[in-house]
Amino acid sequence: xxxxxxxxxxxxxxxxLLVFCAGSLLFGxxxxxxxxxxxxDPDDPPRHAVPFHQAIGLGCSPPFRFPEVCTISRGKDVxxxxxxxxxxxxxxxxxxxxxxxxxxxxxxxxxxxxxxxxGKRGILLALDPRRLATERNLWHTQGDIA
Amino acid sequence: xxxxxxxxxxNIVLVTSAVAITTIVSLAHIHGDAxxxxxxxxxxxxxxxxTLLKGKGGTFxxxxxxxxxxxxxxxGNYELPDKVKELFGGTATxxxxxxxxxxxxxxxxxxxxxxxxxxxxxxDALFREGKPYxxxxxxxxxxxxxxxDPIRNEAGEVIGALYVGVKKRxxxxxxxxxxxxxxxxxxxxxxxxxxxSILLVGKxxxxxKEMVQRLHGISDNExxxxxxxxxxxxxxxxxxGMVAGEFNALLEKMRQITNGVAHATREINSFAxxxxxxxxxxxxxxxxxxxxxxxxxxxxxxxTSTASEIARHSxxxxxxxxxxxxxxxxxxxxxxxxxxxxxxxxxxxxxxICEILELGKKSKEITKIMGIINTIANQTxxxxxxxxxxxxxxxxxGRRFGVVAxxxxxxxxxxxxxxxxxxxxxxxxxxxxxxxxxASEKSSxxxxxxxxxxxxxxxxLRDLVSGAESTTSAARQISLSTxxxxxxxxxxxxxxxxxxxxxHFSSGSIQETSEISRNLTAMAVQLSRMMKKFTxxxxxxxxxxxxxxxxxxxxx
Amino acid sequence: xxxxxxxxxxxxxxxxxxLFREREKVRDVDEPMEKMVIxxxxxxxxxxxxxxxxxxxxxxxxxxxxxxxxxxxxLITVRGEIESVLDLRSILGLPGLSEGEGQILLARxxxxxxxxxxxxVEDVADxxxxxxxxxxxxxxxxxGEFVAGRIDMGCGNVLLLDTDRIFVLAAAP
Numbered sequence: 001x002x003x004x005x006x007x008x009x010x011x012x013x014x015x016x017l018l019v020f021c022a023g024s025l026l027f028g029x030x031x032x033x034x035x036x037x038x039x040x041d042p043d044d045p046p047r048h049a050v051p052f053h054q055a056i057g058l059g060c061s062p063p064f065r066f067p068e069v070c071t072i073s074r075g076k077d078v079x080x081x082x083x084x085x086x087x088x089x090x091x092x093x094x095x096x097x098x099x100x101x102x103x104x105x106x107x108x109x110x111x112x113x114x115x116x117x118x119g120k121r122g123i124l125l126a127l128d129p130r131r132l133a134t135e136r137n138l139w140h141t142q143g144d145i146a
Numbered sequence: 147x148x149x150x151x152x153x154x155x156x157n158i159v160l161v162t163s164a165v166a167i168t169t170i171v172s173l174a175h176i177h178g179d180a181x182x183x184x185x186x187x188x189x190x191x192x193x194x195x196x197t198l199l200k201g202k203g204g205t206f207x208x209x210x211x212x213x214x215x216x217x218x219x220x221x222g223n224y225e226l227p228d229k230v231k232e233l234f235g236g237t238a239t240x241x242x243x244x245x246x247x248x249x250x251x252x253x254x255x256x257x258x259x260x261x262x263x264x265x266x267x268x269x270d271a272l273f274r275e276g277k278p279y280x281x282x283x284x285x286x287x288x289x290x291x292x293x294x295d296p297i298r299n300e301a302g303e304v305i306g307a308l309y310v311g312v313k314k315r316x317x318x319x320x321x322x323x324x325x326x327x328x329x330x331x332x333x334x335x336x337x338x339x340x341x342x343s344i345l346l347v348g349k350x351x352x353x354x355k356e357m358v359q360r361l362h363g364i365s366d367n368e369x370x371x372x373x374x375x376x377x378x379x380x381x382x383x384x385x386x387g388m389v390a391g392e393f394n395a396l397l398e399k400m401r402q403i404t405n406g407v408a409h410a411t412r413e414i415n416s417f418a419x420x421x422x423x424x425x426x427x428x429x430x431x432x433x434x435x436x437x438x439x440x441x442x443x444x445x446x447x448x449x450t451s452t453a454s455e456i457a458r459h460s461x462x463x464x465x466x467x468x469x470x471x472x473x474x475x476x477x478x479x480x481x482x483x484x485x486x487x488x489x490x491x492x493x494x495x496x497x498x499i500c501e502i503l504e505l506g507k508k509s510k511e512i513t514k515i516m517g518i519i520n521t522i523a524n525q526t527x528x529x530x531x532x533x534x535x536x537x538x539x540x541x542x543x544g545r546r547f548g549v550v551a552x553x554x555x556x557x558x559x560x561x562x563x564x565x566x567x568x569x570x571x572x573x574x575x576x577x578x579x580x581x582x583x584x585a586s587e588k589s590s591x592x593x594x595x596x597x598x599x600x601x602x603x604x605x606x607l608r609d610l611v612s613g614a615e616s617t618t619s620a621a622r623q624i625s626l627s628t629x630x631x632x633x634x635x636x637x638x639x640x641x642x643x644x645x646x647x648x649x650h651f652s653s654g655s656i657q658e659t660s661e662i663s664r665n666l667t668a669m670a671v672q673l674s675r676m677m678k679k680f681t682x683x684x685x686x687x688x689x690x691x692x693x694x695x696x697x698x699x700x701x702x
Numbered sequence: 703x704x705x706x707x708x709x710x711x712x713x714x715x716x717x718x719x720x721l722f723r724e725r726e727k728v729r730d731v732d733e734p735m736e737k738m739v740i741x742x743x744x745x746x747x748x749x750x751x752x753x754x755x756x757x758x759x760x761x762x763x764x765x766x767x768x769x770x771x772x773x774x775x776x777l778i779t780v781r782g783e784i785e786s787v788l789d790l791r792s793i794l795g796l797p798g799l800s801e802g803e804g805q806i807l808l809a810r811x812x813x814x815x816x817x818x819x820x821x822x823v824e825d826v827a828d829x830x831x832x833x834x835x836x837x838x839x840x841x842x843x844x845x846g847e848f849v850a851g852r853i854d855m856g857c858g859n860v861l862l863l864d865t866d867r868i869f870v871l872a873a874a875p
Binding site for chain 2: 712716739752756758826827
């Protein structure tokens, strides 16, 4: 069940969010930041791939059903997150996208969560992956052996 | 006559014949030769004689009843014949006409044979046909080689004859000697060859003799049994050997046949034995059956008499049962009525309890509804709170609004109150219901006990009734059964009679089968005996089967 | 001390309110009143000033946010608006867990607005200022710094809380 598609013809309709689940939470990662999405092969995991719930600090999480590797980069640095297969890509209407309440914002931003979109399924948390990678120190320079 | 003798005789005959023929032929040739020679000599003699004669005179004539050769007088003149004799030996004669006028032949009386007359074929040839004669003649009882020539006169008339002759015997002497010798030789040779052939033939035919002996030995030997195991010597490649081989084959076949027959005989024996024992069993079974049948018959009769007694007794039972039935039926009917009434009371009670319980259930439903009402009241209260808050910030206008909110609040509270009360009531009702139920249950129980009791009584009575019914029906059944039994027993008797017949028939069949079996056995014995006369490698078995056959025959 | 009857709460409230109303009738006209939102947390009665409470919300699902401290359970949606939630029990250091059906007060403290998770709202009532007393000195523990006063409701003490302070603390770390 994807989140209802927002009318993309409306003004200010950006950014595109890649919608996926982590546990019971719904995230929308900035799609433009994502270099690639590849199926995750447990027998041949990519180097430095981090499970998303671990990256974002969700504690325990149910096991992946259809894991995929989401690759983001910043110059030569690369970060690979293992996420549950995305359900949809939506264009978030900025009129509906709300900044986080002040009590919550500082904490959330430190995890790359910068806005929330209420919906039928619950609240979609808008995610800035690069920010997450930076805040949580997930970048790896290409060619790192460690 | 034996072959050997035949062969020997044949040989001898052949040899002898061969030798004889050879000898005879040779002798004949010699004889012929001798004759030829004799004739030649005769011719020569005759020619000489002629020469001599002609030397005396040229022409021949008869004058004064005397024969002249020219002027030479022949009659009584023995000069020439003697000369001939001197020269050659043999006889010579000059004939005047048919009369011997000059000769050197001596009659058996010892004088010259002048004046004798020529007789026989020479005479005919010479004087009738005017031809010379060459041939044999018997003169004075002695065979001679003779040669006659006619003497002709100048006119060509036969006036006499010239004769030379020699005794065959003289020429035949050598021939005779030869003949004798030849015959002797022939006989010797014949005899020799005869002996040799006897020996050889004997040798050749000895296998045959041996064969004969052996074959003879098949049937004529010490054991008195025909020994088919005998085999002939068939080594020699000749016909005798072949015959021997054929005989051997024949004997082998015969042996096989006899073995087969012996085997078959054994089989027959055993089969006969089986049949016999089966028949025996059957016979014993049949007799058992017979005795069983008579037993059953007697039992059936007893049975029949018992049955009638039973029938009588059962009728009495029926009467008693009928009375009992009537009485218990009445009692049962009364109890039934009582039970019905009690049942009604119970039902009413039950119905009452049911209704009470229904009441209880409905109360619970009410409670549920009350829960809903409470929820609504809660929500209303929330709204009232929020309204109150709003009112607080709205100033004077808000106050009135606040009052309204308060009223709403109160309403919600009163709802709670009411629901509370209702709950209390319901609780009371439920209590009452419970008490009622308990009480009702008690009375119900009482009624139920009573009901049960009456039901039991009813049941007992019914049992009685059904017991009486059963008894009656049982008694009737017995009556019926005894009737059926009588029918059945008469049927049984009929059946037994059938069986009896069947047994008789079976006995007859058994007898027949026994007979047949005996015959079989006898035949087997016969065969066996016949087989005993033969023997081969299976000698022992043949004898054994004969014993078997005898035993079986003895049993049946 | 629950009786076997259902809804003992309504009994208690009823009696409390009755008493209160009596007093109210007396004080109603002259006395300066302040609206108070009286509620229960961990069995104890507390109050927020009415001006700090914008709305009382029924129990609803709170969406957690990664990285927030335990006193901030997460976010709620109120008529399309995203609001944060503070767990008052956690802030006051009261024992137990705020689970299940806790009502939420949409409160304001300083310039911050947030939901405050409580157990249940008891009343929204006008309280005469004369009934508001300073906080008792016997208060201990973490709750102490948030108590602004004590309200004598006749049926027991209701601790008035300092909403601003609570929010400031919550916003601080």
